Amino acid sequence: MQVDEATVRRIARLARIKITDSEAQSLQKELSGILDWVKQLDEVDTKSVEPMTRVVAQDLERRPDEVTDGEIAATVVANAPVTEDNFFVVPKVVE
Amino acid sequence: MQDTTKSATNKNLIPGATGDWEIIVGLEVHAQVASKSKLFSGSSTAFGAEPNSHVSLVDAAMPGMLPVINAECVAQAVRTGLGLKAGINLKSVFDRKNYFYPDLPQGYQISQYKQPIVGEGEVEIDADGETITVGIERLHLEQDAGKSIHDQHPEYSYVDLNRSGVALMEIVSKPDLRSAKQAQAYVTKLRTILRYLGTCDGDMDKGNLRADVNVSVRKPGEPFGTRCEIKNVNSIRFIGQAVDVEARRQIDILEDGGTISQETRLFDPGRGETRSMRSKEEAHDYRYFPDPDLLPLEFTQAYVDELAQHLPELPDEKRARFMKSYGLSPYDASVLVAERENADFFEAVAKGRDGKAAANWVINELFGRLNKEGRDIADSPVSAGQLGAIVDLIAGGTISGKIAKELFEIVWTEGGYPADIVELRGMKQVTDTGAIEKAIDEIIAANPDKAEQAKLKPNLLGWFVGQVMKSSGGKANPAAVNEILRKKLGI
Numbered sequence: 001m002q003v004d005e006a007t008v009r010r011i012a013r014l015a016r017i018k019i020t021d022s023e024a025q026s027l028q029k030e031l032s033g034i035l036d037w038v039k040q041l042d043e044v045d046t047k048s049v050e051p052m053t054r055v056v057a058q059d060l061e062r063r064p065d066e067v068t069d070g071e072i073a074a075t076v077v078a079n080a081p082v083t084e085d086n087f088f089v090v091p092k093v094v095e
Numbered sequence: 096m097q098d099t100t101k102s103a104t105n106k107n108l109i110p111g112a113t114g115d116w117e118i119i120v121g122l123e124v125h126a127q128v129a130s131k132s133k134l135f136s137g138s139s140t141a142f143g144a145e146p147n148s149h150v151s152l153v154d155a156a157m158p159g160m161l162p163v164i165n166a167e168c169v170a171q172a173v174r175t176g177l178g179l180k181a182g183i184n185l186k187s188v189f190d191r192k193n194y195f196y197p198d199l200p201q202g203y204q205i206s207q208y209k210q211p212i213v214g215e216g217e218v219e220i221d222a223d224g225e226t227i228t229v230g231i232e233r234l235h236l237e238q239d240a241g242k243s244i245h246d247q248h249p250e251y252s253y254v255d256l257n258r259s260g261v262a263l264m265e266i267v268s269k270p271d272l273r274s275a276k277q278a279q280a281y282v283t284k285l286r287t288i289l290r291y292l293g294t295c296d297g298d299m300d301k302g303n304l305r306a307d308v309n310v311s312v313r314k315p316g317e318p319f320g321t322r323c324e325i326k327n328v329n330s331i332r333f334i335g336q337a338v339d340v341e342a343r344r345q346i347d348i349l350e351d352g353g354t355i356s357q358e359t360r361l362f363d364p365g366r367g368e369t370r371s372m373r374s375k376e377e378a379h380d381y382r383y384f385p386d387p388d389l390l391p392l393e394f395t396q397a398y399v400d401e402l403a404q405h406l407p408e409l410p411d412e413k414r415a416r417f418m419k420s421y422g423l424s425p426y427d428a429s430v431l432v433a434e435r436e437n438a439d440f441f442e443a444v445a446k447g448r449d450g451k452a453a454a455n456w457v458i459n460e461l462f463g464r465l466n467k468e469g470r471d472i473a474d475s476p477v478s479a480g481q482l483g484a485i486v487d488l489i490a491g492g493t494i495s496g497k498i499a500k501e502l503f504e505i506v507w508t509e510g511g512y513p514a515d516i517v518e519l520r521g522m523k524q525v526t527d528t529g530a531i532e533k534a535i536d537e538i539i540a541a542n543p544d545k546a547e548q549a550k551l552k553p554n555l556l557g558w559f560v561g562q563v564m565k566s567s568g569g570k571a572n573p574a575a576v577n578e579i580l581r582k583k584l585g586i
Contacts, residue, residue: 014380016195053391060390065131065167069151070138076147076155076256086146087244088254090197094245 001035003028107223107274108315111346118342119311119319120278121270122334124285125263126295127239127303128171134238134262135162135205142301146255154260156200161388168262169392171294172212172236173402175264178292178409179231181216183399187235189389192381197254198241206265208383211235212392218268218288219411221429222280229281230269239263264295270309270319275338279331282306283433287410291435305329308362310341312349320345321355325362325369337362341369413438421450430458436472437462443479444486452486460503481506484513493517495524497569526572528579531563534571535579538562546584553586 008028012019019027073086082089108115130140136153153160176183188210191203213234220227241256266285272278286304289295297304306329311322323345325337340362345355360369408416410432417428417438431441431454445453461482465475485502488494494502494517505516517523525531538559539546549555556577563576580586 010380014193014382053385058390060392061163062166062169063137063163065165066137067132067139068137069132069153070136070149072152073145073147073150076150076152082251084253086148087247088147088197088256089248089251090254092245092248092250092252093197093243094252 001032001039003031003035105273105315107277109342109346112350115315116312116342116346117315118274118338119270119313119322120272120274120338121309121322122268122272122278122281123307123309124266124268124282125239125305125307126175126266126285126289126297128168128236128262128264129293129295130165130167130171130262132165133260134165134168134236136260138260140261142303144257146253147257149257150259154200154256156202162205162386164389164392165262168236169212169394170402171262172234172264173394173399174292174406175266175289175294176213176216176234177399177403177406178288178294179213179216179218179234179266181231181234182214184210184212184214185396185399186210186391186393187212188391189236189386190383191386192237192383194379194381196240196243197252198243198256198259200241200256200259204238204240205386205389206237206383207235210391218281218284220277220280220284222277223274227271227277229271229277232267232269234264234266237263237265270311270322275335278308278338279335282331282334284410287433291407291409293407299330302329306334308334308337308341310338310345311355312342312345320349321357323355323358323360323369325360326372328362333362333364336364336367337369340367344369407435417441417450421445421454423450423454427454427458430462434472440472440475440479444483446483448483448486449490452490453483456482456486456503460500464507476507476510477503481510481513488513488517492526492572493523495569495571495573497564498522498524501569521570523570524572525567525570526575528575531567531571531575531579532583534563534566535559535576535583538566539583549584549586556580556584556586559584 005024005028008024008031009019011031012024012027077083077086077088080088105117108117110116127140128134132138133140133151133154136151138151138154139149141149147155151160153162173183187207189205190208192206192208193203195202211233215233216231218229218231220229239258239261241254241259244253244255247253268281272281282304286295286297286299289304290297295304299305305327308325308328309322310325311320313320323341325341328334328337341360348355359372361372362369413432414425414428417423417431418425423431430437432438437457441454441457444457461475461477465472482503485499485506488502489496489499493514498517502513502516502522505511505520506513542562545555545558549559559580560573560576563571563580564573
């Protein structure tokens with residue numbers, strides 16, 4: 001499967017990854033190669049096979065509705081470049 | 096998609112320069128799940144906390160943190176589905192909806208896309224003088240985002256993640272609504288159902304219930320037009336206004352030969368207009384995929400049945416029962432069931448009494464007075480017991496309806512036992528015909544000319560009744576007064 005350069009740039013943009021022109025070209029080849037490799041799976045007939053969601057038989061873990069976490073505002077914002085009164089402070093975003 | 100069945104009966108067409116137009120509305124309501132802790136973390140959902148205090152490292156999306164689902168949020172979604180008479184999916188899947196925004200620390204929202212927990216259902220609404228069935232497309236569970244505050248600083252936005260990760264139910268209606276009023280009635284009804292179920296408190300002021308409103312217009316009988324989505328409308332009044340102004344905007348564009356571009360818009364209540372929110376070049380591509388941190392959500396039919404068994408009586412059922420058991424009109428029954436607390440109060444008053452009289456006193460006197468003072472039934476100065484006692488005093492003929500209103504006023508302002516107040520303040524109705532006759536005789540004697548006229552003009556009777564009531568301080572039994580007066584005046 002061929003991925004064109006425009007698609008590579010779009011995916012990069014959606015993922016907020018900055019790429020150079022030469023990177024775009026090499027990524028185009030790499031992604032196409034990956035998709036071709038995965039495409040081999042299409043040869044297997046999976047019509048009657050349920051999608052696999054787990055390797056071991058296990059149900060989704062649930063927890064009771066209790067407050068057991070939080071109240072650690074200083075820790076939450078500790079790594080933020082800018083904070084004020086425990087708010088994260090970010091460049092203005094207005095839509 | 097074409098839907099001609101509904102437009103055939105649509106009385107809500109709005110006129111344009113080129114003929115009538117039909118409004119098509121569908122709503123996505125975001126209802127905050129009533130739970131103590133968040134959907135995938137153990138931090139609190141309480142409102143109004145200090146910035147970033149109700150935040151765990153899961154909510155802040157620190158590396159390596161894993162989501163663990165809150166069992167109660169699942170139960171609440173199932174209860175809501177049952178309340179919407181919807182199909183419950185025993186298996187559903189959580190997906191990641193990817194986008195970048197500072198108040199979404201994960202870079203994706205955990206939501207449900209192709210396999211939601213609740214499927215198709217319906218809600219009945221009364222609007223525009225008819226009962227309309229509104230289809231529910233689906234209900235899914237998802238995380239709320241944090242909150243960005245833009246007005247604290249000219250160059251920076253402030254981000255608070257207290258809401259981040261709180262469980263929301265997104266309830267998607269079918270495009271079955273045909274006017275602003277219907278859209279409002281739908282959200283009002285949905286809110287009532289959620290509050291009865293106890294699955295969402297419906298507090299719109301706190302943003303716990305908000306709606307994305309999809310509006311399009313078409314000529315009756317034609318296929319659906321292109322829709323615009325008005326995001327995050329947070330009051331029932333604004334939902335109505337947003338539908339009307341957006342429909343008008345679209346009609347004006349179409350009649351000028353333009354086309355509607357599908358986009359997200361924002362309603363500005365101050366200006367009474369909607370405006371474009373996002374530019375089209377940055378078209379959204381959420382790249383949904385199953386969240387690898389979460390297994391599919393599965394439960395048994397027995398689990399659903401158990402929840403169904405403990406559902407409370409819902410507003411439609413309660414309304415039907417009120418009409419049947421208490422002989423109430425559809426209107427009175429609707430007013431009483433709109434809030435569960437009101438319905439409970441009414442039943443406490445009506446128990447063992449005349450339902451219609453009880454409804455009349457609860458709706459007209461009590462609700463009227465509560466509204467006037469902007470109070471809730473919860474802090475009503477008159478209890479159900481006191482109001483019931485007033486109704487008993489009227490039914491037993493102890494006081495007249497007029498005196499009862501005075502009594503209500505006393506109980507409202509001063510409190511006390513209605514029967515004692517009547518006794519102590521001499522408010523009892525005079526049914527002693529001797530005393531009434533005496534008063535009538537005096538009035539006739541004092542007004543011989545009027546008594547003479549009354550024989551020719553029987554409507555003068557009203558004047559005499561008024562005089563007798565006045566002389567008795569409102570305590571004479573009006574039926575007895577009428578009867579004796581007619582006899583004495585020869586009418």
